Amino acid sequence: MIRTYTSIARSPTPWRNRRSVGAIAHRTAVRHARESPITPQSRLIRVASVPAAHPYIRSIVDARCITVIPDPPVPGGAPGQWWPPVILTPDWISAHADEVDVIHLHFGIESFGSDELSAALAAARRRGCPVVFTVHDLDNPQLTDQTHYQELLEVLLPAADVLLTLTGGAAAEISRRWGRDATVLPHPTLLDAVPPVVARADTALRIGIHLRDLRPNIAADEGVAAAGAAAALLAEAGADVRVEIVMNDRVRDEAMAARIEAAASTHPAVALHRRARLTDAEVAAWLGGLDLFVLPYHHGTHSGWVELCYDLGVRVAGTSVGHMSEQHPDEFAVIDLTDPATLVAAVQDAAAHRLPDPGRAALLQARRGERLAQRDTVRAAHTNLYTALARDTDSSTAVADEVGVRS
Numbered sequence: 001m002i003r004t005y006t007s008i009a010r011s012p013t014p015w016r017n018r019r020s021v022g023a024i025a026h027r028t029a030v031r032h033a034r035e036s037p038i039t040p041q042s043r044l045i046r047v048a049s050v051p052a053a054h055p056y057i058r059s060i061v062d063a064r065c066i067t068v069i070p071d072p073p074v075p076g077g078a079p080g081q082w083w084p085p086v087i088l089t090p091d092w093i094s095a096h097a098d099e100v101d102v103i104h105l106h107f108g109i110e111s112f113g114s115d116e117l118s119a120a121l122a123a124a125r126r127r128g129c130p131v132v133f134t135v136h137d138l139d140n141p142q143l144t145d146q147t148h149y150q151e152l153l154e155v156l157l158p159a160a161d162v163l164l165t166l167t168g169g170a171a172a173e174i175s176r177r178w179g180r181d182a183t184v185l186p187h188p189t190l191l192d193a194v195p196p197v198v199a200r201a202d203t204a205l206r207i208g209i210h211l212r213d214l215r216p217n218i219a220a221d222e223g224v225a226a227a228g229a230a231a232a233l234l235a236e237a238g239a240d241v242r243v244e245i246v247m248n249d250r251v252r253d254e255a256m257a258a259r260i261e262a263a264a265s266t267h268p269a270v271a272l273h274r275r276a277r278l279t280d281a282e283v284a285a286w287l288g289g290l291d292l293f294v295l296p297y298h299h300g301t302h303s304g305w306v307e308l309c310y311d312l313g314v315r316v317a318g319t320s321v322g323h324m325s326e327q328h329p330d331e332f333a334v335i336d337l338t339d340p341a342t343l344v345a346a347v348q349d350a351a352a353h354r355l356p357d358p359g360r361a362a363l364l365q366a367r368r369g370e371r372l373a374q375r376d377t378v379r380a381a382h383t384n385l386y387t388a389l390a391r392d393t394d395s396s397t398a399v400a401d402e403v404g405v406r407s
Contacts, residue, residue: 045386048100050108051082059188062379084111090123097127101390104132110140114151121159130389133160135170139299141217166302169323187307188375194311194368195284197361204240205351208290211247214256222337223296224263229340231269234347245272288312292350296337297321311371313363317346
């Protein structure tokens with residue numbers, strides 16, 4: 001479902017010489033996403049996405065209507081590196097504005113200072129490039145100290161033509177903090193296909209935690225301690241539980257990695273595997289063999305892991321941070337890492353919902369159809385939003401007349 005959250009607290013500060021074009025555009029997106037199938041455009045709309053090479057971007061774009069400008073090479077960067085995003089610089093915007101219909105920001109603003117971001121937005125304003133910002137993160141998972149990131153949000157949230165986000169809770173927070181409307185477009189599936197259900201070798205309940213490279217928002221020490229304590233409680237109750245912890249070979253904090261290895265070794269039901277970063281296919285295959293996936297986060301807003309688990313029929317237990325529990329609330333258990341009993345309860349709930357292999361295969365097949373339909377709706381919404389913004393809207397009343405909305 002697509003929702004628009006409207007605040008009457010204060011009007012957003014206009015930064016482009018157009019009358020409510022952003023508001024008209026997001027209403028257009030909502031209306032046409034409900035009423036119209038995607039149809040090819042007479043000309044592909046050119047979107048400068050930050051970044052371009054990202055699974056989420058591929059999931060929201062219909063290539064029949066939209067062309068995404070590739071990430072420009074980063075001076076001195078490795079091949080394929082998109083950060084710091086060159087598109088979000090005044091020089092690039094000034095030089096390439098005639099090749100762009102819409103700039104759409106997703107990730108990477110933390111690469112810049114607030115003055116640099118302001119200068120980029122001013123360049124977009126001068127050249128008439130509308131700016132869309134999808135608010136994935138109200139707290140940045142790559143950072144511990146959020147001060148700088150919050151300063152950037154204070155620059156960008158009032159300035160963007162259109163704001164999108166993934167959950168109603170995030171939209172409400174945006175409304176409360178900035179007085180801006182945000183259209184909620186749910187996170188679509190990232191899977192090209194669902195891997196086949198693999199027959200289980202035994203009846204053990206499998207609990208998984210992926211610590212990745214120990215990025216700042218992961219409460220790795222607390223998560224492993226909670227998993228060990230929960231495993232001990234479940235073993236005392238006679239449950240057959242296996243906890244699988246995956247951690248990348250290359251991590252940001254080797255001292256923390258050593259502590260985690262030592263903690264994991266204290267319980268026979270907990271196994272830690274350090275290995276090279278998993279491919280997307282390997283992640284899906286591993287997750288698909290779990291009964292419960294644990295997200296031990298210090299902070300965050302939304303999670304692609306929650307979406308992937310939903311696609312694979314795996315329930316999630318996570319800390320109460322951000323708005324990720326809203327993504328699929330019926331399959332998300334909120335836990336407290338300082339209280340192992342909450343994780344025990346989540347494991348028991350996962351056990352109660354465990355399906356035999358044929359039932360699980362049927363669930364995934366039905367869910368796949370649901371998710372593909374949702375992806376089509378989200379793609380249609382983006383296509384119509386880009387179309388509304390890309391038109392010559394010097395007179396926004398013309399757009400309002402066309403879609404039946406008056407600014």
